[in-house]
Amino acid sequence: MSLFPDVQKKAQQELDRVVGPNRLPDFDDHDSLLYIRAIVLEAMRWMVVVPLGLYHRVIRDDEYKGFLIPKGAIVTANAW
Numbered sequence: 001m002s003l004f005p006d007v008q009k010k011a012q013q014e015l016d017r018v019v020g021p022n023r024l025p026d027f028d029d030h031d032s033l034l035y036i037r038a039i040v041l042e043a044m045r046w047m048v049v050v051p052l053g054l055y056h057r058v059i060r061d062d063e064y065k066g067f068l069i070p071k072g073a074i075v076t077a078n079a080w
Contacts, residue, residue, distance in 0.1 A: 052078055056076070058075060
């Protein structure tokens with residue numbers, strides 16, 4: 001957030017509007033904190049902890065869109 005003070009200010013304004021000064025946000029506020037949710041998703045995309053997910057070994061031959069994935073192959077899903 002220190003790189004983008006305008007984003008931090010807008011997020012604080014959303015928190016003040018939705019939650020107010022007398023309590024912390026909770027799960028009931030989730031649907032009302034659209035900007036903060038977008039910031040969290042962007043931060044996870046921008047600095048993803050595990051960019052290629054977890055590796056898995058195929059337990060039997062499989063086919064995906066006409067391509068054979070042989071038993072024992074290692075596959076992973078891209079987080080993006």
